[in-house]
Each structure stands twice: as C-alpha cells, then as structure tokens.
Amino acid sequence: MKYKWLCPSIIACLMLLTSCMPNVxxxxxxxxxxxxxxxxxxxxxxxxxxxxxxxxxxxxxxxxxxxxxxxxxxxxxxxxxxxxxxxxxxxxxxxxxxxxxxxxxxxxxxxxxxxxxxxxxxxxxxxxxxxxxxxxxxxxxxxxxxxxxxxxxxxxxxxxxxxxxxxxxxxxxxxxxxxxxxxxxxxxxxxxxxxxxxxxxxxxxxxxxxxxxxxxxxxxxxxxKEEVREGVQEMNFQGEGVMMESISSDVEIHIKGETENPEFLVKLNVRGIVNEVSNLSHSSTPPLVEKIEKEFTKFFNEQCTALVHEFQEQNIDPIGFGNALKNRRRNVDMKKWQEQYPEVPIEVEIQLEITETGIST
Structure with missing residues (x-):
C-alpha cells in the first residue's frame, strides 16, 4: 500500500518537467x-x-x-x-x-x-x-x-x-x-x-x-544502381522517335573470377510500354514489336556499357562494384582494387520485354 501513490506522483512530476521545456x-x-x-x-x-x-x-x-x-x-x-x-x-x-x-x-x-x-x-x-x-x-x-x-x-x-x-x-x-x-x-x-x-x-x-x-x-x-518503376526513354527507330514509357527494371550484379582478378556481369531485366508510332513500314504488329524490342535491347546495352566505361576512365565507382566485391568476397585488398578498377572487365546484359503497345501500322 505504501507504493499506492508512487505511480501518480511520477506522472505528475513528468508533466511538470515537460511544461518547463522551452517552446518556440x-x-x-x-x-x-x-x-x-x-x-x-x-x-x-x-x-x-x-x-x-x-x-x-x-x-x-x-x-x-x-x-x-x-x-x-x-x-x-x-x-x-x-x-x-x-x-x-x-x-x-x-x-x-x-x-x-x-x-x-x-x-x-x-x-x-x-x-x-x-x-x-x-x-x-x-x-x-x-x-x-x-x-x-x-x-x-x-x-x-x-x-x-x-x-x-x-x-x-x-x-x-x-x-x-x-x-x-x-x-x-x-x-x-x-x-x-x-x-x-x-x-x-x-x-x-x-x-x-x-x-x-x-x-x-x-x-x-x-x-x-x-x-x-x-x-x-x-x-x-537501383530498381526503376516509372522510367521514360526515347529511341530512334527507322527514322521515327519511339518512346518507351512506364519502364520498370531490376538489377543484379554478379561477380566472376578470382578475388584478385574479378569480372562483373550487370544483369538488367527491363519491361515497358511503347506509345503509338505512325509511318512505320511493317504490315503486322507482332513482328514490329519484336524488332523494336531488339533495337531497345541493343540501345540500352550500348548506353549502359558506355556509361560504365566512362566511370572507369574517370576512376569513379558510383555503381559500387568495389563495395559488392568487398561484401561478397573475403580478404579483399581495397588499395589494390582502386588500382585495378579502371581495367576490370564489366559486362552488361539486357533482358527486355515490351508488355503493351499502342502502335498503329
């Protein structure tokens, strides 16, 4: 019974202390x-x-x-x-x-x-x-x-x-x-x-x-670098601008070879919707979509590969290949990695699918 008033007393004290805090x-x-x-x-x-x-x-x-x-x-x-x-x-x-x-x-x-x-x-x-x-x-x-x-x-x-x-x-x-x-x-x-x-x-x-x-x-x-959910990208196809919208993608970075001499594979799974495009010389939509898929696959591969090489030439690693190597392999010499990074083989692989199309032919 002697602790009967202890809890209410503590609560009252806390309320008083709170009221003393500066309030601007x-x-x-x-x-x-x-x-x-x-x-x-x-x-x-x-x-x-x-x-x-x-x-x-x-x-x-x-x-x-x-x-x-x-x-x-x-x-x-x-x-x-x-x-x-x-x-x-x-x-x-x-x-x-x-x-x-x-x-x-x-x-x-x-x-x-x-x-x-x-x-x-x-x-x-x-x-x-x-x-x-x-x-x-x-x-x-x-x-x-x-x-x-x-x-x-x-x-x-x-x-x-x-x-x-x-x-x-x-x-x-x-x-x-x-x-x-x-x-x-x-x-x-x-x-x-x-x-x-x-x-x-x-x-x-x-x-x-x-x-x-x-x-x-x-x-x-x-x-x-990360998952994409609502990307937009235009590409030239047979003299016409083809726009891919609602681009979603996910990325996986795979490491091959020995820790001292690693090789990297960047795998991208890309999906998107192609808007309506006129004046294209194809008689049926499915072959046209297949050709656009191939062209977009080639386009993304070339652009991503060129960007990776650009990063290596500038000796910057914003994608984090070194971080991936350090986290997945033991006893990584980060000083050596900094020296070899500009020459490390890095390959980009694209799997692309056009999920919808409004193309008229």
Missing amino acids: SVEDAAIVQIAGYDFVDKDQIKGTFAVAQYTKSEQKTSANEVYLSTTANTVKNIHAKLQRQSSRPISTGKLTIALYDKELAKDGMSKFIDSLSRDPRIGRDILLAIVDGSTEEMVKMKYEQNNTTASYMKGMIEHNMYSNFPNTNLHNYLHAYFGQGIDGFLPYLEKIKDHIKLKGIAFLKDGRLAHTIPYSKSLFFKMM
Missing part, C-alpha cells in the same frame, strides 16, 4: 528551409539562407521568405554571423535542401558533409545538390511555381526520382561517403532565366567533384 512557435523563429554555399577563395565561403517567417492571418498561417547572406571561413561561423543579422532565432531543424556551387565542390566538401552528419537537428532525408553557377543567385530568385524556393527545388528533384533520376538524399550520400568501394553522387542543378533545371548528376570522389553526366544519361545510371 514558428511565428517566433527564423526557419531555415534552404542553405546555399559559394566558393570565395581557399579560406572563405559565402553562405546564403532562405528563411521562412510565418505570420498569422485570419484564414491560415502563411510564410514570407527572406534571405540572409554572409562570408566566413567555416560553416559554424556563417551560422553565428547570420544569427546576429536575424531578428528571430535561426533554426535549421527544418532544413530541406543544401546547395554547393561547383567550385566549392571541386575544392572539397568534406567539412560540409562532416558538419551535416554530426548535427542531430538535421534530418537524414534532406537533399543535397551541386550548382553550376551561384547558389546565392539561385536561392534568392523568386519562382512562380511554388511559394518558397525550397518547396520548388524539393518538388522538382523528388518527382524526377519517381522516373529517370536515381534516389538521393543525405542518408544515401553518407553511405557512399563513409563506405568503401563506392563513390557518391548528387543532383546537378542550373538556373535558367526564371526556373531551375535538373542538369544531370554530379559524382564525387573523396568529397570532391570528379565528374558530371547530363540528365539524358540518368536513366541508364539509375537502371544499374
């Missing part, structure tokens, strides 16, 4: 949704924040976007300086996307990545991107498609990840950054007049920008 409403804080960093010189970087400041109206809570910018030698000093510029405490807990200009990425992003990975306030699902041009200009530009720059960029990148662009966020990049036998990649953005273009993919080796590919090659990389 969104109207009283400067919520950073997007941050951009530009290279100034070897010792200085410029940081630009887009801050959503919320105000109460009769109908709803609305956001006004304001911009803060300063130059310092570290990310922490940029944050400290911007705190002194803001009339409200700056909060990075809702950070959606972080941008880095190309020169900064070439110089090295290790200090930025380490800072992000150690900050418990920042979620692992935020987006990172490399910018061809000024991040400050990109952040401060007003875009008509969304009410804030952060929501516009986030929507643009994420909806492309449902089709041709590979999945990307801070968690995925950290996996490659801290892993062995695999190099990371990020979206490569460019501002064109009053909108932002997803220019392609930027590949980083040891935290430095090493190579880029255009968006037109992103599907081939995605196919060799």
Whole structure:
C-alpha cells in the first residue's frame, strides 16, 4: 500500500518537467528551409539562407521568405554571423535542401558533409545538390511555381526520382561517403532565366567533384544502381522517335573470377510500354514489336556499357562494384582494387520485354 501513490506522483512530476521545456512557435523563429554555399577563395565561403517567417492571418498561417547572406571561413561561423543579422532565432531543424556551387565542390566538401552528419537537428532525408553557377543567385530568385524556393527545388528533384533520376538524399550520400568501394553522387542543378533545371548528376570522389553526366544519361545510371518503376526513354527507330514509357527494371550484379582478378556481369531485366508510332513500314504488329524490342535491347546495352566505361576512365565507382566485391568476397585488398578498377572487365546484359503497345501500322 505504501507504493499506492508512487505511480501518480511520477506522472505528475513528468508533466511538470515537460511544461518547463522551452517552446518556440514558428511565428517566433527564423526557419531555415534552404542553405546555399559559394566558393570565395581557399579560406572563405559565402553562405546564403532562405528563411521562412510565418505570420498569422485570419484564414491560415502563411510564410514570407527572406534571405540572409554572409562570408566566413567555416560553416559554424556563417551560422553565428547570420544569427546576429536575424531578428528571430535561426533554426535549421527544418532544413530541406543544401546547395554547393561547383567550385566549392571541386575544392572539397568534406567539412560540409562532416558538419551535416554530426548535427542531430538535421534530418537524414534532406537533399543535397551541386550548382553550376551561384547558389546565392539561385536561392534568392523568386519562382512562380511554388511559394518558397525550397518547396520548388524539393518538388522538382523528388518527382524526377519517381522516373529517370536515381534516389538521393543525405542518408544515401553518407553511405557512399563513409563506405568503401563506392563513390557518391548528387543532383546537378542550373538556373535558367526564371526556373531551375535538373542538369544531370554530379559524382564525387573523396568529397570532391570528379565528374558530371547530363540528365539524358540518368536513366541508364539509375537502371544499374537501383530498381526503376516509372522510367521514360526515347529511341530512334527507322527514322521515327519511339518512346518507351512506364519502364520498370531490376538489377543484379554478379561477380566472376578470382578475388584478385574479378569480372562483373550487370544483369538488367527491363519491361515497358511503347506509345503509338505512325509511318512505320511493317504490315503486322507482332513482328514490329519484336524488332523494336531488339533495337531497345541493343540501345540500352550500348548506353549502359558506355556509361560504365566512362566511370572507369574517370576512376569513379558510383555503381559500387568495389563495395559488392568487398561484401561478397573475403580478404579483399581495397588499395589494390582502386588500382585495378579502371581495367576490370564489366559486362552488361539486357533482358527486355515490351508488355503493351499502342502502335498503329
């Protein structure tokens, strides 16, 4: 009986302690949704924040976007300086996307990545991107498609990840950054007049920008990297553009040969739907579909093989062949692997099926 009041007493104490926690409403804080960093010189970087400041109206809570910018030698000093510029405490807990200009990425992003990975306030699902041009200009530009720059960029990148662009966020990049036998990649953005273009993919080796590919090659990389569910790809066939839609695929990486001298086989199973195409000189649909299947198989094989060779020439391994070797074979010498990777035999094998067609002949 002496413990009769123990449980209610503990609950009451916890409620009192909870009520003592600081509680800052969104109207009283400067919520950073997007941050951009530009290279100034070897010792200085410029940081630009887009801050959503919320105000109460009769109908709803609305956001006004304001911009803060300063130059310092570290990310922490940029944050400290911007705190002194803001009339409200700056909060990075809702950070959606972080941008880095190309020169900064070439110089090295290790200090930025380490800072992000150690900050418990920042979620692992935020987006990172490399910018061809000024991040400050990109952040401060007003875009008509969304009410804030952060929501516009986030929507643009994420909806492309449902089709041709590979999945990307801070968690995925950290996996490659801290892993062995695999190099990371990020979206490569460019501002064109009053909108932002997803220019392609930027590949980083040891935290430095090493190579880029255009968006037109992103599907081939995605196919060799992960499952595809809603891809779209056009191919020239007998002088006509044939579009394959709703492309789905899965990938398996097989390792042959000895651990010291491995060979790789990338097996892709691809399925898709072909749209209606006119002016093709065939009298029946089944033979036409069979020919298009063969041409698409050849096309995908050539494009994927060329991309693998491109990665080997640049000595980057974003697909993760080295990581696959390390995980499946014992006593892999990763230093030796780095030396032999550019010459390792890698074959691509495509199994393609057109599941539906609207072709008229």
